[in-house]
Amino acid sequence: MDFILDAINEWITNLLVDGIMGNLTGLFDNINSEVARIAGDVGKTPSAWNGGVFSMIKNLSDTVIMPIAGIILTFVMCYELIQMVIDRNNLHDFPPSDIFKWMMKTFIAVVLVTNTFPIMMGIFDVAQSVISNAAGVILTDTAIGIETIDALRESLLEMDIGTLLGLYLQSFLMGIIMWALSVCIFIIVYGRMLEIYLMTSLGAIPIATMQSKEWNMGQNYLKALLALAFQGFLIMVCVGIYAVLIQSIATDGDPIGAIWTCMMYTVLLCFSLFKTGTLAKSIFSAH
Numbered sequence: 001m002d003f004i005l006d007a008i009n010e011w012i013t014n015l016l017v018d019g020i021m022g023n024l025t026g027l028f029d030n031i032n033s034e035v036a037r038i039a040g041d042v043g044k045t046p047s048a049w050n051g052g053v054f055s056m057i058k059n060l061s062d063t064v065i066m067p068i069a070g071i072i073l074t075f076v077m078c079y080e081l082i083q084m085v086i087d088r089n090n091l092h093d094f095p096p097s098d099i100f101k102w103m104m105k106t107f108i109a110v111v112l113v114t115n116t117f118p119i120m121m122g123i124f125d126v127a128q129s130v131i132s133n134a135a136g137v138i139l140t141d142t143a144i145g146i147e148t149i150d151a152l153r154e155s156l157l158e159m160d161i162g163t164l165l166g167l168y169l170q171s172f173l174m175g176i177i178m179w180a181l182s183v184c185i186f187i188i189v190y191g192r193m194l195e196i197y198l199m200t201s202l203g204a205i206p207i208a209t210m211q212s213k214e215w216n217m218g219q220n221y222l223k224a225l226l227a228l229a230f231q232g233f234l235i236m237v238c239v240g241i242y243a244v245l246i247q248s249i250a251t252d253g254d255p256i257g258a259i260w261t262c263m264m265y266t267v268l269l270c271f272s273l274f275k276t277g278t279l280a281k282s283i284f285s286a287h
Contacts, residue, residue, distance in 0.1 A: 042232035127229035
């Protein structure tokens with residue numbers, strides 16, 4: 001009778017251990033794939049991320065927004081000329097050089113508006129270069145080695161069924177949290193790209209006001225665009241820190257403590273990723 005109970009106990013133990021190891025192995029494999037996907041997605045420029053959407057946004061900007069920007073630019077420069085004349089005591093004290101200054105400002109404003117899209121893409125090209133260089137430095141490998149798995153299996157086989165059952169439930173919960181993490185990453189990465197497309201579609205309008213002292217929306221627009229561009233770098237840094245932290249606990253001899261630590265790091269990563277947008281705007285003084 002004891003032989004049968006021992007066999008059942010051994011079978012349940014092996015079953016739980018296999019389930020725990022499967023959950024943990026899949027858990028860290030999911031982390032690897034998500035880190036690699038983030039490194040690939042946030043490092044892409046708007047034109048490389050989705051060519052179809054980029055082409056549509058560019059056409060909208062050229063055919064719909066650019067004429068409106070031209071009207072706004074005409075109003076702004078006329079207003080600047082009138083203001084300049086008033087400031088000079090209604091032409092009683094008006095040097096001819098001011099006309100040439102106004103003409104130069106108008107020329108620069110026209111060049112900026114007509115080249116709004118190349119200017120915006122240049123900003124993202126610079127950010128893409130920074131992110132690509134960072135991707136080569138940031139650690140993205142969080143895989144558990146074979147030696148670690150074997151050592152963990154040995155320690156699990158020494159535990160009783162109750163402890164193994166609790167550990168199995170915790171590892172299963174970790175899998176759900178990692179799935180939620182992948183959803184958060186999807187929302188952050190894709191939401192950022194959609195925000196980029198929306199902002200670039202209207203770029204010509206704020207750029208048209210850059211020469212105005214009172215209507216200048218262009219400076220804050222460029223700051224917000226820089227914040228969006230370099231948010232990808234902050235995302236990479238967050239994921240890199242998370243990868244290092246996860247790798248440091250992968251060899252922990254206490255499997256229960258390692259799982260709870262990993263869970264806390266996961267929640268911290270989600271919080272940090274959602275804060276990258278606000279932090280980037282704060283760094284570049286955008287609002």
